[in-house]
Every structure is written in C-alpha cells, then in structure tokens.
Amino acid sequence: MKASRFLNRDKPPGLMLTSLLDMFTIILIFLIVSFEAEDYDFKLDPTLTLPESTARSVFKPAVNIAITPQSVLVDRVEVVKLVDGKATPEQYAAGEIPELVDALQKHYERIQAEAAPPDEAAEAPEQADPPPTEGDDAAAEDEDDGSIILVQADRNHDYKTVYLVLRSASIAGFVRYRLAILKK
C-alpha cells in the first residue's frame, strides 16, 4: 500500500470526467435540437399565458401586440393600460382604443412605405390607382407586405377585449391577424 502510494507520488490524482462528459453530450444534443426549433425573434410576454391549440400553422414575424392583464403592448412598448384585462367602458363603447390605433397607424405607414419601391412611392401621389374592386385581389397583393398583426393574448381574456384590440388594428389598417398559441 505504502509502496504503491510512493510510486504514484509524482502523478496527480485523476478526475473521472467520462460520465460528466457523457451527460454534457446528451444535454448538448438536446439543446441543439431545441435551438433548431426556436421561433425567430419571438419574445413571449412573461405576464401572460397563451392558449393551447392544435393549429399547425408556422410562426412568422409580424407586428407584435401583446394583451396582458395589465396593458396592451405594441412591439414590447406599452401603449395603453388595462385593469384586470379589461379596457375602459368608454373604449368598449367607442369600439376602439385611440392610443392603440395611433400607435398601429404609425407601424402601418412604416410598413407600407417599406413595401413600396422607392420610385413607385415617389410617383404614388400622381398615379393614384383606383381601389381594386375585388377584395381577394387586393388582399393577395398585400399578402407579403407585412401588414399583419401577431396577437399574443392571455388565455383568460374575454373575447370582448380581444376583439376591441383587433378592431383597433382594423381601423389602423391591419385586417389580418395571427393569433399566437402554444402548440399542444
């Protein structure tokens, strides 16, 4: 015993890292798989819980509205406060949230300006085309202009509040929405 200890005196004690390495490898593989499924730049608001759904439509970036129990946020900027997830009676009566309409109109104008080619944008006031008669065609042209709202709403919100926000977005120019859900 003493002799063997004496013989190994110069050698530092070995640390068994093999099992640790195995564990790290497994964690690394799991995280790489999760990383692959990451959803763009989406930041889920920590104060809300999305509803669960079987919808399989893929996530795409859009103007982000979060309806939390405390407030309505547009791209993570608080626009209007809510009380227990409800707007004021005046806002319900008016059918819109004016602050939200103003904020979204700015986004809508920016998106339209970005979507229009520079030369077309310059000529736009002179060559104002008549509005398309077929709604489908108009929507098809707008399909890729980015004027879509991504709505994060808490699963316990009532429809009245969600619809009020959608309607405010509609008044601002957005008519198509993506409701964010947690996949089952």
Add this chain to the structure above:
Amino acid sequence: MFSRWHQARDEAADINVIPVMNLFMVLIPFLLMGAAFYHIGVIPVSTPTHNPQESDVPKTPTTVSCNVVITKEKVRLTVSSVSLEEEELETLAGEWPVKGDVYPIQPLQDHLKDLKARYPKSTTVIVLPDDDIAYQSLVGVLDAMREFQDGKRPDGEPLYRELFPVTVFSRFIPPPPDEPEEGAEGAEGGEGADGGEGADGADPGAEAPPAPEEEAP
C-alpha cells in the same frame, strides 16, 4: 523496450478531456439562452371589411359560408349561400348546448365534416362569440372548425384534413332597447360604425371577409 511500451500504454490511457469540457461549458449556457422550451404556432384570422358592393355570401354555387354563434349556453351554426333555398339552409343549420364548461366540439366538428363533404370548396367560417367567452374556449372551438385528424400517415404521423380554415371574427351589435328583438341581431363591421347588416343567419349582408392567409403545409 518494456519500459517504453509501459510508458506508451500509460499515455494512451489518459485522454485529456479538459478542453472538450471547456468547450461544452461554453456551449451549454449559450444554447440554454436560445433554446425554445415551448413551440409557438399561429391561427390566421381576419375581421370583416366593410364594402357595400360586396357580400360575404359565396358567389359560386358550390360553396357555403358558415356562421357560428358561440355563447355560454350553446353553439349555433347557420349556413349562407346564394344558390340554396331558405329551407335547405335551415336543414344545414345546427345547435348544440354547452354542458358546464365543455363546449360541444365533437358534434360541431362532425356537422362541419358533413358540410365539407357536401360543399368541398367551402372554406370560410364567421365566428360570433359572446363578449364574455374566454379566449381559450374560443381557440378550442376554432381548432375544431379548422381541421380534423383523419387517421395516420404511413410514417405514423397524424394525418389532418382541412375543414373551414378561413376564420373571420365578428361581433354582435347589442340591439337598441327600443327596437323589437326579432331581426335586431347584427354583426359589427371592421371599419367604423357602419358595419354590415348581420353575420347571423342566412344573409350576413355586406360583410366581406378578406382573403385567407396562406396556410402551413
């Protein structure tokens, strides 16, 4: 000779894993920060746009448009079409009570399957929930109306078939107190207060749903 062999064996037994561990220690926190522990999806929906010249009643004879009224007591489905008679539209309608907090998802879906089988090109459903319907309940009903699972693929993955994937949200305008109850229901338009006549029943009026957003494959 023997000592050289012994030395070589000792060296081969000691693989230096410290650099690998260092690499892992850097990689794991980085990946942890970016990992998605939940998977986000979306449900594409729209709101009605007011266009007096347009109606959301489908123009082609082979399509119908469904109107689903969701209350805390019942789910009511009505159908609109330009080519079908009023009596036939009434036979296509349905109503199911809500038992407790459980919405009649399955009978609604079965009914929509029948409708889809009869009018396969139909895609649009106009949803008119009550004001106090919880968002989660609404999403559950939307799931039942959008698609259904129809067996499995050869690779074992579930096979989904489309029902009515184009969802348009609308809302009742409360009837004025001095007007009679009958015919007072209407759907609110998407622009201003001059919305359509009503999305309920066989003639939703001047509410034209926008074109559907593209669906995931």
